[in-house]
Amino acid sequence: MAGFLKVLLRNVLQGPSTDPYPLGPTFSPDSIRGKVVVDPTMCIGCGMCVHVCTAGAINIQHNENGHVITIYRNSCCLCANCHLYCPTGAITLTDDWHSAHEQAVKYQQIEQQHIDYEPCLGCGTPVRVMPLALVSKLYAGKPDVDPEHVRHLCPRCRQMEDAVRTYNLQHPEAPASGNDEA
Amino acid sequence: MSGTKTFSMPLGPVHVALEEPVYFNLTVEGEIVRKTHLTSGHVHRGMEALAMRRNIFQNATLVERVCSLCSNSHSFTYAMVVENALCMHIPERARYLRVIAEETKRIASHLFNTAIQAHIIGFHSLFMHVMEVRELMQDMKETVYGNRMNIAANCVGGAKQDINLKKQEYILKQLELIEPQIREIQDIYANDPMVHTRTYGLGLLPVDDAIALGVVGPVARGSGITDDCRKDSPYAAYGDLDFNVITETGCCAWSRVQVRLRECYESLSLIRQCIDRMPEGDIRAPLGKLTVNSAVARTEAPRGEVFYFIRTNGTDVPERLKWRVPSYMNWEALSVMMKDCNVADVALITNSIDPCVSCTER
Amino acid sequence: MSNLLNKLSVRSPWLFRINAGSCNGCDVELATTALIPRFDVERFGCRYCGSPRHADVVLITGPVTLKMRDKVLKLWDEIPNPKVTVAVGICPISGGVFRDSYSLAEPLDHLIPVDVNVPGCPPRPQAILEGVVLAKKIWMRKLGIEEG
Structure with a gap:
């Protein structure tokens, strides 16, 4: 028992270890895999990301004047396959992990970029x-x-x-x- | 109890003591469990069928979601089996990176199981302490890989991300912090009278039964069987690294926890060795040729041996992907361990095999 | 900040968690959020309860497998009104990586009304805390205590 009493005493002396979040700042490293964003200047609409996305979270619609790439955040499993296999490096994962939202805005949780052709x-x-x-x-x-x-x-x-x-x-x-x- | 009456006692599938949905039907006689009947399948998500509809790149992510506690072992073994089928050789650096990811997950997984044992005993302050120590590992995973559970370290052909010098220093710093804490925890689990009385000699699995049932991982090693894929058939960089296979001869819940905690030291040393010896170079190899082929691979997950089989048909969608998880072997041992135990011990014994329902039912 | 604190300390919703076939990731993170001092969900008056009949906020993880569907519906029905349903992780929200599997029922919001979604695979405990705070706001709105 003495072993654990020592730990208890030390922990008491150390003070609370509670993270103040959401009432204060929290630990959040830069390398965290958060919301996926597309760089519209780099996306060429090749569809590699769609091919490797397990969760089916990416959709690319081609029409005669351009293409639209949509990433549904509510389907994205943050595996970074799209980032890894994107040939132009258009897809990156930001460190934005604030994902909680109300049901009313469920279908607005998307990253969409229109790429116009010339x-x-x-x-x-x-x-x-x-x-x-x-x-x-x-x-x-x-x-x-x-x-x-x-x-x-x-x-x-x-x-x-x-x-x-x-x-x-x-x-x-x-x-x-x-x-x-x- | 003169007039022996048996009752059937349902437990689950949603119960506060159960992390995962399983339905136990216990036949009890007073406080003694006479028979256990288990209904499973609640977590069956049809993953093997899904794996046959997705391509090899998607499957690396899919198999990682078999179970989040040993997620890396699944993507690791999957990547190995695809590489075997495609006759690929991964770069030397990737081998070391894979070991680092695997051992990091192993420490976190073992600490989680150890913590849950304290939780079941009712020793909540110890539970919280172990979980707080585990947070160091979680922070490390989040800083190095970007996620606390599904670290996505492996892809077909190598590792998804490199660990640069800055991150290596950070890892070493975290290991420095966590090592004395784990030593302290091991001492508490070994000698604390509360933990010792509750777990020592509980859930006995004699060596003969362990061999007959084919248990793997810490359950086998807790019964004194030297069985570790990392030594038996070295893969990735394990062949070049120095470590010991930890065994205990107590055959009980206490021994299994001791095996897990002592394995953490080996893992810490393995990570240090990897960072020390990791060569510079590429971390991914180009994809091999997709042919009609079949291959197997096995690794040592935190819970024991994970085995993968793949059959490819020349396309990037596998014709069959099949895996066997360690919990599948260990579940059967519960019938031996739980023989005539008290109702109060059921949860503790179940936890001692570190069961993973989502692995087994997938 | 004190305003926020006031808002947060009005009532204490109790949490209930249903694993509807999850891979453990979200469950472990829920346990971490609720039970360890680092994230300490009890600061918001929330605590885990063992019975659905005591619960106010229900957190559901996992893609709702066919075998769990009826059990989830039954449990959800036992929770007294007004209740707030939180879908944790991408699985209950959209099926996630298990989308289109033969053994899944529908996405959760086709079965029961969902109030808050916390996507992520798994979401980190801080994100779950955000979800719990949001659920509490909605719960108080439902009780008519305060306009969220």
């Missing part, structure tokens, strides 16, 4: 403008490419330009035989 500079079809960071990474070894121009092209026009550049062709309308290597 006409392709080459052919005019609506296209997802590539994130600048991604283009800079892709064309890192090619100083002659203007990232600002390339990112506004649709994949087909980009392939054309790549082919033209790679094989020193004269016109973008030239046969697209070099597509595979582009």
Whole structure:
């Protein structure tokens, strides 16, 4: 018994260990996995996050002028699979763990981003403008490419330009035989 | 009691003493339990069927929710079984990271079970003290991995997140804080007259019965059987690390708790060794080729051996995923342990096997 | 702050917890919230009770499996009105990772009226405390004591 009495006495001397929350601040580390947010400048709507999400909390709707990504907080199990597998790093988990809400606002607990498409500079079809960071990474070894121009092209026009550049062709309308290597 | 009368006494499925829904039907004769009948299935969530409808990336998260107390062991073993099926080799650093996550969860799980034992005995101040000590581990998990229960440390191919130098220092600092506390707790559980009288010699599982029933984990080791997957078939980095398999020969509830608490020291030392020896480098390997294949893997969870089987069919959705959890083996031992025990001991004996209903019923 | 304290100390709702097939994560966190000094839910006058007939606030965890559905409904029915239902974790709210399984009943709010949701997998004890404080506010509103 003496062993535990020692512990008791020490704990009494230490004073209360109660966390004052919610009447005061609480311990909350930065690395905590909280609400998921999407960076609309980086999301390319590839659907990898939907593929790896176990809880089915992510939905991506494509239409002709853009795509909408919705993450339902009430389904999200905070496993960070979407963050891990997102190829562009668009999804991050914030440290916002304040999740309690009333039933009336249940369906408003979402993270939604609308990503609008812009006409392709080459052919005019609506296209997802590539994130600048991604283009800079892709064309890192090619100083002659203007990232600002390339990112506004649709994949087909980009392939054309790549082919033209790679094989020193004269016109973008030239046969697209070099597509595979582009 | 001259005229021996038996009563049937229902317990559960929702009861204040039960953490999880199970329905016990005890046949009692006065204070003595003569027969126990168990109705289960309340926590059956159809997880094996779900696993066959989800792809291998989703399943890593799904199996982590089999049970949150040994969540990491499930995702760990699952990742291993997929890697075996896909013939992948994970980076050296990931092996060490996995051991750190596993041992962290093991300490937290063992402390939780130990605390609940004090709770059942009615020693609430000890219960609160152990839970407060466990909070150090919980804070560590939250700071390092971002969640207190489902730490999501593993993914197919390696570890989800790295532990940088700053976090390593933090872990070592927390371990420094927790070690003397666990030593103190072990001493209390070993020698405190209240705990000792209540648990010593209770829920006896003799060695022969333990072998016959095939119990695993601290239940087997509490009966003096040296059985530990980490030693028997070393996986991850366990082969390169030094640790002992803890056994006790008391075969009773007291011994099982002693095994758990003494294992915590081994876990602390394992985490320290990992941080010390962890090489630099990648933490994830690229995905292997999906073929028609089948594989197995086993690890030592806090409760005993977890065994996974997978059969792949060339797609990223497994054709079959099957697992066996330690509690499944240990449940059967309850009939031996509870033979002619008092009604008041039922909860204590049940707790001594560290049962996990959600694992068993999944 | 003193205003908040006043609000919080008017009445003491008692808590009752139902595990409707949870993976233990939320249950362990509920036990941590309620029973250990660090989070000490008793500061708000709340305490756990063993019988549904004494309860005012019911905390439900787990995805409501088919086998637990009737038991949950029966227990919920035994709790006297006005009662506040709190869904803890993503499982009772939406099915969570077990969504679409053959052995689950419906999401909790299809079965009984839910008042507060605390999503998370599992939510940390501080988030559960927030949920309990919110539930208490709703409970007092239902009692007509104070406009929350």
